[in-house]
Amino acid sequence: MQKLEVFGSSKLKGSISISGSKNASLPILAATLLSNEKVYLKNLPKVKDIETMINLLQSLGSITKYKNKELIVNNFKQNKKFASYNLVKTMRAGILVLGPLLAKFGDAKVSLPGGCAIGTRPVDIHLKSLSKLGVRYKIFQGYVHATAPKGLIGSKVHFSKISVGATENLIIAASLAKGTTTLNNCAIEPEIKDLVNFLKKLGCNIKWTAKRSLKIIGVQKVKEITYSIMFDRIEAGTYLIAAAATEGNLKIKNIKTSIIKTEINILRKIGAKVTVKKDEIQIIGNKNIKGINIKTAPYPGFPTDLQAQLMVLLCKANRKSLIKEDIFENRFMHVSELNRMGAQISIRGNKALVPGKIKFAPAELMATDLRASVSLILAALSAKGKSIINRIYHLDRGYENLEKKLKKVGAKIKRIN
Ligand code: EPZ
Numbered sequence: 077m078q079k080l081e082v083f084g085s086s087k088l089k090g091s092i093s094i095s096g097s098k099n100a101s102l103p104i105l106a107a108t109l110l111s112n113e114k115v116y117l118k119n120l121p122k123v124k125d126i127e128t129m130i131n132l133l134q135s136l137g138s139i140t141k142y143k144n145k146e147l148i149v150n151n152f153k154q155n156k157k158f159a160s161y162n163l164v165k166t167m168r169a170g171i172l173v174l175g176p177l178l179a180k181f182g183d184a185k186v187s188l189p190g191g192c193a194i195g196t197r198p199v200d201i202h203l204k205s206l207s208k209l210g211v212r213y214k215i216f217q218g219y220v221h222a223t224a225p226k227g228l229i230g231s232k233v234h235f236s237k238i239s240v241g242a243t244e245n246l247i248i249a250a251s252l253a254k255g256t257t258t259l260n261n262c263a264i265e266p267e268i269k270d271l272v273n274f275l276k277k278l279g280c281n282i283k284w285t286a287k288r289s290l291k292i293i294g295v296q297k298v299k300e301i302t303y304s305i306m307f308d309r310i311e312a313g314t315y316l317i318a319a320a321a322t323e324g325n326l327k328i329k330n331i332k333t334s335i336i337k338t339e340i341n342i343l344r345k346i347g348a349k350v351t352v353k354k355d356e357i358q359i360i361g362n363k364n365i366k367g368i369n370i371k372t373a374p375y376p377g378f379p380t381d382l383q384a385q386l387m388v389l390l391c392k393a394n395r396k397s398l399i400k401e402d403i404f405e406n407r408f409m410h411v412s413e414l415n416r417m418g419a420q421i422s423i424r425g426n427k428a429l430v431p432g433k434i435k436f437a438p439a440e441l442m443a444t445d446l447r448a449s450v451s452l453i454l455a456a457l458s459a460k461g462k463s464i465i466n467r468i469y470h471l472d473r474g475y476e477n478l479e480k481k482l483k484k485v486g487a488k489i490k491r492i493n
Contacts, residue, residue, distance in 0.1 A: 080490070095307070095330075096120050096304075097310075105117070106169070106172035108151060124167075125474060136173065172241060175202075247259065265374070321454050340352060367396050384448045387421070391434040411423055446474045
């Protein structure tokens with residue numbers, strides 16, 4: 077098992093270029109199944125989850141090839157409809173192939189994703205919403221067996237709860253359904269907007285009719301296109317918080333600042349000096365970090381994927397903070413590890429009380445999930461001495477060249493086998 081060795085404390089200084097978005101790439105890769113033409117994708121991040129999704133597409137019969145940083149996906153011979161457990165179990169977004177397979181073939185057998193450290197990750201909203209389009213399904217031996225005998229028929233769908241994945245599955249499925257589909261109470265994360273832009277470029281007929289409503293008129297054919305994936309706003313937020321947490325001075329490049337207004341406002345409220353241009357941010361950390369009360373929420377609220385990272389920053393604040401995790405039922409796995417570094421955080425239900433005024437002590441740590449792992453690195457960068465972080469395969473799922481990017485701005489970090 078590989079580990080990371082981090083020598084703190086370091087003030088991060090310099091500039092970091094942000095990679096393509098993992099969470100925009102995954103639904104867009106699934107959506108390539110709608111096409112029998114070639115699809116050229118640029119700016120895909122080189123992370124494990126993307127590799128897993130590409131392997132899943134290949135297992136379905138897609139032909140994929142990287143050619144000078146561009147992924148070419150060729151589905152004209154793609155004819156399999158079985159997404160196996162061994163590929164879906166490590167990457168829950170595998171369920172996103174269900175919609176396109178049903179749209180294309182009218183039947184599919186896709187492994188249930190199963191739970192993970194942060195929650196049970198159910199897909200009931202995906203399935204109930206697909207059944208509105210004429211899909212019949214049963215769950216048997218850990219798989220969803222789904223059919224649409226008359227093909228997908230456009231219909232009205234109102235999501236019972238805001239769900240990124242369910243919104244994505246339905247957008248993709250409805251794109252080839254017969255007739256018109258309206259989707260209400262959609263998630264509106266920027267990654268979903270990116271998926272819609274991709275599908276529109278592909279030739280699908282999709283329109284936002286209200287803040288959380290879409291109208292989709294099914295099409296028969298789609299085109300051969302090239303598409304460049306948006307930047308990873310969670311990676312950008314992670315490095316912004318890293319600069320604030322280490323009293324550093326970082327320039328974050330290759331971003332669209334209008335998409336991360338919430339994060340910028342919170343960092344300013346905490347006391348960081350943030351200068352914003354259209355596609356880059358300069359952030360200067362402050363010794364005096366102010367405590368705040370915050371809750372995670374669907375976009376445009378504060379993202380749950382930055383909750384662990386922000387918690388590390390708030391541990392150093394000059395007064396206590398309260399963090400409420402309103403999206404996932406078990407997303408405080410990083411707390412016990414941070415407490416081993418002296419954080420003294422207490423949890424009551426979905427609320428974490430962060431006392432602040434902490435000086436992190438180095439320790440040997442255990443990563444539990446993707447975003448928790450990176451929060452341990454941020455804490456280790458602030459602790460004077462050597463920390464070790466185990467199970468860093470979690471990290472490799474979603475951060476491209478993490479050590480390289482951190483080393484370039486002064487972090488003393490290395491991977492050890
Ligand atoms: C996406 O997960 C992201 N993953 C997550 O990022 C992110 O944390 C999450 O959205 C929320 O923003 C990808 O985009 C690949 P949801 P998803 O459906 O789609 C419940 C990361 O670190 N729910 O919006 O699974 C669910 O249990 C990952 O990059 C149901 O009850 O999130 C959760 O409590 C972690 N039934 C809430 O809704 C369903 O059918 C939000 O889940 C679906 C979801």
